[in-house]
Amino acid sequence: MREPVERLDDLPRRAAEADPDGVAVRTDRGDALTFGELERRVSGCAARIRSLAGGPGVVVAITSVLHPDFAVAYFGTLRAGNVVVPVNPFLRAKGLEALVAASGARLVLTTQEIAGQLGGGVPSLDIGDRALWDTEPLADVPAVGPDDVASVHFTSGTTGDPKGVRQTHRNLAVNAAQTVHAHGLDSTSVTVNHLPTYHPMHLNSALFAGAEQVLATDPDLAASLRTANEARATRYYSLPMRLSRLAVRPDLAELRLETVRAVFSGGSALPVPAARTLGDHFGIPVLQGYGLAETAPMTHCGSRTHPKDGSCGPPVPLTECRIVDLTTGKALGPGERGEIQVRGPQLMKGYLGEPDGAAVDAEGWFATGDVGQVDEDGYLFVVDRLKDVFKCDNWLVSPQEIEQVLLAHPAVADGVVVDHPDEFSGAVAVALVVTRRPEEQEALDAIAADVNSGLPYYQHIRHIRAVPEIARSGGGKVRRQDLRRLFEDLLITSE
Helix, strand or coil: CCCCCCCCCHHHHHHHHHCCCCEEEEECCCCEEEHHHHHHHHHHHHHHHHHHHCCCCCEEEEECCCCHHHHHHHHHHHHCCCEEEEECCCCCHHHHHHHHHHHCCCEEEECHHHHCCCCCCCCEEECCCHHHCCCCCCCCCCCCCCCCEEEEEECCCCCCCCCEEEEEHHHHHHHHHHHHHHHCCCCCCEEEECCCCCCHHHHHHHHHHCCEEEECCCCCHHHHHHHHHHHCCCEEEECHHHHHHHHCCCCHHHCCCCCCCEEEECCCCCCHHHHHHHHHHHCCCEEEEEECHHHCCEEEECCCCCCCCCCCECECCCCEEEEECCCCCCECCCCCCEEEEEECCCCCCEECCCCCCCCECCCCCEEEEEEEEECCCCCEEEEEECCCCEEECCEEECHHHHHHHHHCCCCEEEEEEEEEEECCCEEEEEEEEEECCHHHHHHHHHHHHHHHCCCCHHHCEEEEEECCCCCCCCCCCCCHHHHHHHHHHHHHHHC
């Protein structure tokens, strides 16, 4: 594995020195930056960030739009010695304001549309405004150490009470090197990102390798495959829900990937039938990885040479994984199910507001909260989640956050949200409600529509059913597992 850089913003500098005229990142709409242009804009952006936010160490929130502008703002903030908070562009203004407040950000770089919706508490700037980078480079680049915080990533990515993960320069730089090794990237690689947002994992790893990135902004799956063919791409990145939909397209037999040698999926489980269908059709491995925000993010990746159905593959270099008994914490052997624990240099510094290292045990192991097993070869198979949160279209969804909006509805006396399996999205939010008046039970769809209007699409309530009461413990807690079963019964009864 190639040695990682000391500070993350060295990635664009090093790539520019190696190949200034090579294409660093471009979109399927024609926007493009060479490595040299990216580095020049990063330097100018650093000066602008310093003048606007001050620093070093000041937090800057940046909307992760799928555009080269995000790369400029991301590395420009780091070059200024400041801390990046990547922001989901699908958040409504209220959710964004809550995240900004939780992070302590002093500046928001976002789209013009979102900037217009924000209040005046924190200054904001259009991420696409050339004034952000069209200036003299920062003359005095502040010193940054490998163990200084580079980014705060919020695990919920939504409103409410998000948990901020403090990722250091070392965490992210090491994981970029680990990803390059696991994905087999080098300076001849061309990666296509068919994702709704610009994930720093793909940005950092491609720059580490000096590879060209192509951002497929058209949500249409066939269009993204055409983009990959036109770009002569070697790697194709997408989401489980998109790949699942691709696998059942009636025109799949007509679609081709001409130069791509591996498809990678991450963020949530990719159904084995979908992976098998696509792998057989395209004649290349369709692989999934595993990781968390706390691990910057990847710890495991499916093997390009020896893939196994349903597996997230072995650990990436320098990473250890073990399975422990859910009750005793004792390490288990191959084939035994328990909680997944990991350790390695990509493991976070700690959660925002907590002491360094507070989230790991005395031996440095981090408990993921997920259940899984490993086989004799060390390949990881994720079985289930211990937590109540779930993923819809790869977005992490907190039922409690939806419940806060649901319970504020004037027609709702009580209610609970749980996840329900969905063939394409992985899972969707469903609700059980107690209405204030019996006649309001007939207006359930209207209640759901009112609640959904204030939430991002992936938090939308897809099904809603009325119940006479919500069973709760003496402490007011609900047993979501019981309520999932109740919802299934109600759904069958109503069909």
